[in-house]
Amino acid sequence: MSSQTSAPAKLDGAVLKIAGVVVLGAIMSILDVTVVSVALPTFMEEFDASYADVAWTMTGYTLALATVIPLTGWAADRFGTKRLYMTALLLFTLGSVLCATADNIGQLVAFRVLQGLGGGMLMPLGMTIMTKAAGPERIGRLMAVLGIPMLLGPISGPILGGWLIDSYSWHWIFLINLPIGLGALIYAQVVLPKDTPEPSESFDFIGMLMLSPGLALFLYGVSTLPEEQTISATKVWVPMLAGALLVIGFVFYSFKPRHPLLDLRLLRNRNLTVASVTLAVFTIAFMGAGLLFPSYFLQIHGESTLHAGLLMAPQGIGAMVTMPIAGMMADKIPVGRTVPFALLLIAAGFFAFTQVGTDTSYVLLCGSLFVMGLGMGGTMMPIMTSALRTLTNHEVARGSTLLNILQQIAGSVGGAVMSVILTSELNDSAPVSVPDATGQTVTTTEAQLAIGAQMNPEMAANFPPEMKPLLERGLEFAADAFATTFTVAFVLTLLTLIPAFFLPRKREESHLLDEEKGAAPVILH
Known part of the structure; x- marks a missing residue:
């Protein structure tokens, strides 16, 4: 209890430096969602694709997030938050650069999935890093800091996306992440403290085979709903039902393993x-x-x-x-x-x-x-x-x-x-x-x-x-x-x-x- 009472009420410089790394990564991840939403009509024209096709640039990113987020807790214990956070930044930046090189809508969707694998880990890892740095008595202030990218994304995303597409080309909504991502990697290497991995916990492979595919299938069905306009469509209810059954099965199973x-x-x-x-x-x-x-x-x-x-x-x-x-x-x-x-x-x-x-x-x-x-x-x-x-x-x-x-x-x-x-x-x-x-x-x-x-x-x-x-x-x-x-x-x-x-x-x-x-x-x- 003494550790709590001795903690300073305000966020000190060391904590704010760590918060800067986390906010930078979160801004990239959240901003990219809103920027791409503006570019969908451009993708339709550029790749001669339907709205249903280009919408998968958003859906693929979401499915990747849903797949990777459950792994983040175990991976943070196994490899350490600093190492995993920098890996997530690297994956996201690499995916961004590859998106800018896409020649067709299929490639763009695939590269967006790679982006999502990195982006999905940035937010939960960031919350973990910041909470450990400042302690629970200052979680409210930390959440306020982490809320900055949640505000900047919806505000600046459509503005930035519209300006980049009108003034340059659609490629730049992805290429802009390259200098930001490299800067964030260097910043993270310098500022984030080394942490000790805890590899003692075994990985729950059975849980992963139920939860990650279950979430992906369920969200696939949900994401197909606007296109099909009815829940009775096979593309909607079959993956939703299969995904729901896998998730329900995971819920009952998850109380059995120790980790x-x-x-x-x-x-x-x-x-x-x-x-x-x-x-x-x-x-x-x-x-x-x-x-x-x-x-x-x-x-x-x-x-x-x-x-x-x-x-x-x-x-x-x-x-x-x-x-x-x-x-x-x-x-x-x-x-x-x-x-x-x-x-x-x-x-x-x-x-x-x-x-x-x-x-x-x-x-x-x-x-x-x-x-x-x-x-x-x-x-x-x-x-x-x-x-x-x-x-x-x-x-x-x-x-x-x-x-x-x-x-x-x-x-x-x-x-x-x-x-x-x-x-x-x-x-x-x-x-x-x-x-x-x-x-x-x-x-x-x-x-x-x-x-x-x-x-x-x-x-x-x-x-x-x-x-x-x-x-x-x-x-x-x-x-x-x-x-x-x-x-x-x-x-x-x-x-x-x-x-x-x-x-x-x-x-x-x-x-x-x-x-x-x-x-x-x-x-x-």
Whole structure:
């Protein structure tokens, strides 16, 4: 206990240097997701591929993350966090360079998987390194620091991606990672302290053969859902069912081995369980809908990619205001007393998007995004703080791995569900037949036609004047489709208040054990 009380309240220079390494790696990993999302139309044109094909540049990266994250806890113990973190940086940087050399969409997807294998380890390893460096009494401040890349990614990703593609070429959205990655490797070698690997734990091969393929299959089915538009499609339900059965089998099996691949025994810790449920529901709602905010500006208001990215900036600015404050408060005030208020802020901001139309005021929308950002800054990191605070030093790596897997799955499910709802709503508009570029007649819907005309003014200019009412009607229908989708996310955000009510409301001590005494059971609360 004396080690806790003697720890300085503020983050000292040594800890901040280590935090700099972790933040740099996290920025690369998170930024690359948002940058690539902007480049999908460019990939379609460059590689003459369909949207379903180029979407795998995102899905392949996600599947790689889901596959490698469960291995991170064991590998950190076996090889040491510093060595593994530098290996992850190297894999990510190498994958980035190879992506820039891709000649076809298949190569690009394969190289994105390599990127994901490195990127998937960066976040859980970073959380482990930072927590060990500063101790549990300062986890709140550490989570606030680690939240920086989570803010910078959504803000700067679309802006940076749009600028690089417009000014140079798509290759540079990957090549930009080369100097950053090399700098991060050198920085990590100099700053990160040497750690002693603990190779005594045996590797859980049976668990790996169930969990990693199970997660990959399940997320493959979920990711195929927007393309097929129905869960009854073979490409959707078969991998989802197979993946779910493997994951369920792993859950029952994981309590048998002494050192399972994913330590579900940690869920005996009430704080970790409640925080995990809260984080999952929140991520499905907020991250799922968050992917559609730029699409609304692009498809309904006809903004450019760069302008859509700039319009999203108020959300990140709002989070930057509250995240440092929430980090300091999380070290002093139980998160159960702060997170519900932050969730109410998010819900208040979300409500405006449930009412969007074709001419909704940017002042209202940007103000709502700012309010949502204020709430987001006081939500995600305090929840993670609550989850990790009562874990022992030895359990932090496995606890952060568990949280990262949960967040990755919830984000993928949320994105797929919101995309399916939006696509279904858009397809409910009236069908219409129009000639394509080759002169052949194709059938689409009024909403999809209006969106295409809004994003491509040159195409719209070729339409006869009598089609203007049809396009206006289709655009209004499309705006209503976005409003309906945002309403679902709004309701899910309100439902997050239920598990958040059970977050700790009393001040509890952190349970950092002396490493020499060995591991002990997690204290129940």
